[in-house]
Amino acid sequence: MSDLRKIVSIVVPFFNEGSNVELFAQGLVPILAELTDISFEIVCVDDGSTDDTLARLVALNKKDPRFRIIELSRNFGKEAALTAGIDHARGDAVIPIDADLQDPPELIAPMIAAWRAGAEVVLARRVDRSVDPPMKQHSAAWFYRIYNRLSHLKLPENVGDFRLMDRVVVEALKSLTEQQRFMKGLFAWVGFRTVTLDYQRRQRASGTTKFSGWKLWNLAVEGVTSFSTVPLKVWTYIGLAGALATAAYAIFIVARTLIIGVDVPGYASLLVAILFIGSLQLVSIGVLGEYIGRIYMESKRRPTYIVRRRHGGNDEG
Known part of the structure; x- marks a missing residue:
């Protein structure tokens, strides 16, 4: 590998996603293979799964050493797992993505192109959430509306964790030491030069969401109290x-x-x-x-x- 070749880290939190491990790899690896001038590592964080997620991830690592596995001691929650993945990422840029393939890996190439053009953060915005249940669509819309009225820190609407961040952004995030973490707010707080790409949200590849209505409510409360008085x-x-x-x-x-x-x-x-x-x-x-x-x-x-x-x-x- 050339010393001049850029490295991009893909960070993927897993919690009881055993049925999605191989599907995720099958959807991601061909996309990465097309980007021949970039080296990749895939940092998979097992967040205390109780199914066979960890065993499948370890087996995947043996087939493809680009898949690095960070095994947490118990379930700490997605925000903590995402933090762990970012902390262990070694790349010049870092891309968090969910394991359920609702966020399309095909967007990685345009993200990298925007990064090479000078962007330090490349956001992925959902312009179509019709695959989500109506209640989730409405609650998400209300959350962004209420949050942005209450907080001086504005969150970009319909933007999740799926994004590209330059190493300078990652180092800024790693300097934030609070334990109660609302990652969307932290991503927005650090700032940097940002561009936005639109995409259409997909159905889950397999399994069901791990975020119940109660967990989403608690996350919303966490977000408001983290960045607004x-x-x-x-x-x-x-x-x-x-x-x-x-x-x-x-x-x-x-x-x-x-x-x-x-x-x-x-x-x-x-x-x-x-x-x-x-x-x-x-x-x-x-x-x-x-x-x-x-x-x-x-x-x-x-x-x-x-x-x-x-x-x-x-x-x-």
Whole structure:
């Protein structure tokens, strides 16, 4: 291999994707074979799979040593697995991609062309998500809309983890040390010269998604609380509005008492007022607790992931 040949790292998180391992390799390898002036490594991160994913990945490594396997000690979640893959990537550029082939490997060549033309980040934007369930399409649209209103850091809409990043971008990402990681936000936060390529999202090659509605909701909360303090500020304004309304009502009660005397207050209105204010207080405490919880977890300084073993390359062991 020539010392002048560029190396591109493909980073692929795997969690219980045994049925997709060979399909992914069959879809990716022919695409890479067409790019004869680029060397590739495929960094596969097994995120604590409980099926035969790891065994299939190790077998794939024996057939094609370009497939390097990073075996995590347990399931840390996709954001941590993606972080592990990026940390272990050696390439001049890094391309994260999912194992289910919904993001087309055919886009890798145009990404590399844009990178060679001077782009430091090449985003892949989904212009057609019709293969996703309607609920997921609508929830994704609402997430981007709400997030971009709440946060000063704007996320490009319909852009996932599939992208190309120059080594300078990767090193910037590796310098960010927080443990609670929302990768889409971190990708956007580091910036750099960016171009965007459009593509049509495909059906999964095999298997089912590992992201339930609850996991997606938690990821959305993680994203908002990682890059915005607006939810905290909102409750300041709600409290101020409540105080003003209470003061106005107090003035009304005093004036009415002075004019028509004291009457017996209604039980229903008192109960509704108490329950309403109590509910607002519980919600505000919950929002505050979300941020305090993040501070608590970050203060522990635990590693984002733990590697159990590496398979392939010069770092096996």
